[in-house]
Amino acid sequence: MESKVANLPDRSVRYLESGSGRAVLLLHAFPLSADQWLPQLYRLPPGWRAIAPDLRGFRGAGPAFEEPGLDVASMETHAADLLALLTHLGIERAVVAGLSMGGYIAFALLRASPARIAGLVLANTRATPDSAEGLAARDTMIALAGREGAAGVAHAMIEKLLGPTTLREQPDLATAVRELIERNSVPGLVSAIRAMKRRPDSTPLLPAVGCPTLIVSGEEDALIPGADIDAMSHMIPGATPIVIPRAGHLTNLEAPGLFNDALTGFLKRYGQVPA
Numbered sequence: 001m002e003s004k005v006a007n008l009p010d011r012s013v014r015y016l017e018s019g020s021g022r023a024v025l026l027l028h029a030f031p032l033s034a035d036q037w038l039p040q041l042y043r044l045p046p047g048w049r050a051i052a053p054d055l056r057g058f059r060g061a062g063p064a065f066e067e068p069g070l071d072v073a074s075m076e077t078h079a080a081d082l083l084a085l086l087t088h089l090g091i092e093r094a095v096v097a098g099l100s101m102g103g104y105i106a107f108a109l110l111r112a113s114p115a116r117i118a119g120l121v122l123a124n125t126r127a128t129p130d131s132a133e134g135l136a137a138r139d140t141m142i143a144l145a146g147r148e149g150a151a152g153v154a155h156a157m158i159e160k161l162l163g164p165t166t167l168r169e170q171p172d173l174a175t176a177v178r179e180l181i182e183r184n185s186v187p188g189l190v191s192a193i194r195a196m197k198r199r200p201d202s203t204p205l206l207p208a209v210g211c212p213t214l215i216v217s218g219e220e221d222a223l224i225p226g227a228d229i230d231a232m233s234h235m236i237p238g239a240t241p242i243v244i245p246r247a248g249h250l251t252n253l254e255a256p257g258l259f260n261d262a263l264t265g266f267l268k269r270y271g272q273v274p275a
């Protein structure tokens, strides 16, 4: 696994890369960073090249890490960033795996450039926009980030991101996730919250998804209700749903073995399909 930097016309982006062959683009959740995918990067099946970028505004606080355009960034901005990164890396088509906010961005990629998506892994995410209650909670989180910084966001979110089983049995993981969150800047966090708040309803896209799709959920996910995941699964033609037991929202970190089995099985199955 290597940590690299791509110098794009408007910004530099750090990404983690492992393997070679067909591309899998791994899109992290809010409020983490590419490091969220470390347990997957080492364990992809042969013939696959994983690319896990930091999304715009994530990882690194302070003037050295300031990013342009954070005040107006949307899911479409993130999708355009990723298409530019793929082009820079010479990748025409990729399997896109997004967890939570990463999934919201996968939908924006589907809107922008479906031909470049060879397959989809939608983990702990939903197609619907925020409810009125959800929108109000976003404003509370923006105020909290302004008042208490990334540490305040980490404190408020840790018990929602991780399931009760993980909190009980893997205290070190809770510490590691907190540290990842605290490495982010307040402008980056606020930008992402605003972008999530403004995201459109992606439900109308679902019946037209034409690529193989795996849908992963966590039995103990407190952020994305199982009913939302079920509704999404039923609307995507041929989607394969899998529920990871004893895991909350961050399934790939909480149960890396089961998550990797599901991802590897999916990639092996669809590795047979011509690129």
Ligand code: MLT
Binding pocket: 028, 029, 030, 031, 099, 100, 101, 102, 196, 223, 249
């Ligand atoms: C995420 O995990 O990316 C976020 O919690 C998603 C959200 O807040 O809607």
